[in-house]
Amino acid sequence: GTFFYRDFSYSRIMTVYFWIFCNIFLLLSHQLVRLFIKEAHRRGLGLRKVLVIGSGELGQRVVQKLNMYPEIGFTVVGYLTCNSEDVGSDIEGGKVLGLYEDLNRTIKEYDVSQVFIALPLNANDRLEGVLASLEEETVDIKLVPDLLSYLDLHSGIEELDGMPLINLTESPLYGWNTLLKRASDIFLSGIAILITLPIMFLIAIVVKLGSRGPLLYKQERMGLDRDVFIMYKFRSMKIGAENQTGPVWAKKDDDRRTSVGSFLRSTSLDELPQLFNVLMGQMSLVGPRPERPIFVEQFKKSIPFYMHRLKMKAGLTGWAQVNGWRGNTSLEKRIEFDLYYIKNWSLLFD
Incomplete structure (x- = not known):
């Protein structure tokens, strides 16, 4: 019986060498084939x-x-x-x-x-x-x-029972992409809430002691596919800040801010309650910043492809903000960076 049995032993270093040389030869063979085809084409073959x-x-x-x-x-x-x-x-x-x-x-x-x-x-x-x-x-x-x-956002060609379809605009959030992004949002926002809960509790005390009014500021924002939701922030403005001006963007050194609010807005700590928006599925950790419906109606008429931002779930932060386009900066540049993010989205990009 032992005649048919052989106890083979492979060195680990030989396995590593084999893997390295296989990859090298594979790469070289691909390059040689490319060179051969290129030379054949140069000769008219x-x-x-x-x-x-x-x-x-x-x-x-x-x-x-x-x-x-x-x-x-x-x-x-x-x-x-x-x-x-x-x-x-x-x-x-x-x-x-x-x-x-x-x-x-x-x-x-x-x-x-x-x-x-x-x-x-x-x-x-x-x-x-x-x-x-x-x-x-x-x-x-x-x-x-x-x-x-007309081809702009994840355009491509599909087939429906033999009928060719051309996608002009399509959200990257479909199938497994939706599931993976949502799972990562739940996991990471849950951890972030646990870590920042003591900080949020301290901010809540300071906001209540700093000025009269509610602890949280609630505002309608427009998200994925024009869904309107209530976004939460720590209140940083005085009560009735828009009674006379109507809906306007906050400005640098805005005199409507409270003394505590100036610090919160400069450090973006007022945005921490939006972690709960992320946990509830209304927002994502990364994506275009959500805008108020009244401003969306204005911008969609004057800025090309503005509505494409709504093909991605709104984010706590975004590619535009990471690159310095936040607050009272160029709206066109923010849109440019938001659209770049959507066109090139992947979970690794997030």
Whole structure:
């Protein structure tokens, strides 16, 4: 029986060496394959000739993107246009070879294997004619929709039972993303409340002794998908601060502040009760700062893509605040940083 049994013993250092060298060889092999493909393409081997139908801004952006990645093996032979005056002119990365009516001739003359249709929205009436002409050819056809100016927030292409769908705007909070962000908010806000509870208790005493009025300031704010909730803060303003002015933003050295409130606002300690908003699921630890509904109605009319902020749960702090755009600073810069955060969101980013 012992003839068939062997007691193998592997050195741990040999296992480490094996893992290191495997990764090195894998990396080198990938680089060698890339170099081989690049050299083959440089010599004209394996190249796919591309004809772009549409010489406008959309068509030129397609060519620009194709030229950015030569390793994929596309070479642009030129454009077709609807404007006879443009024929023969050189534009972004290629030459205008003819009109749409010259499609079949151009494909044969330049041995085209890929056709990119990049017509502007106002030229969609020509699409049917172009597709009819392509029925006589064996080229691969790719359609580039003229939606670049509308693609903004987590845009992409999906499929519904064989029907292609183009997402123009979508919140990053869906599926597991929602669950993971909520779980991290519950866990971290719970710990933060336990740690800061003595501090909050001390602040509560100081606020009550510092001026008459309620301990907490409650205010309506607008959060994810326009849901309105009550946000809590330690009161830092005098009673009736907006009776004469109406809803206004707080200013630096605002004379409506109490003596204790000035300190609380400068250190952001007045925001600590919002940990309970986070725990209740109305806010998140990280996200765009929530705004009052009356200001949201104003800003959405004057600031492009302002409402995209509401595709993410409001935060106790945000990417804009971390980068110094907080309080009475440029609203446009805050929106810029908020949108960057939403577009690039991940749990690790938080």
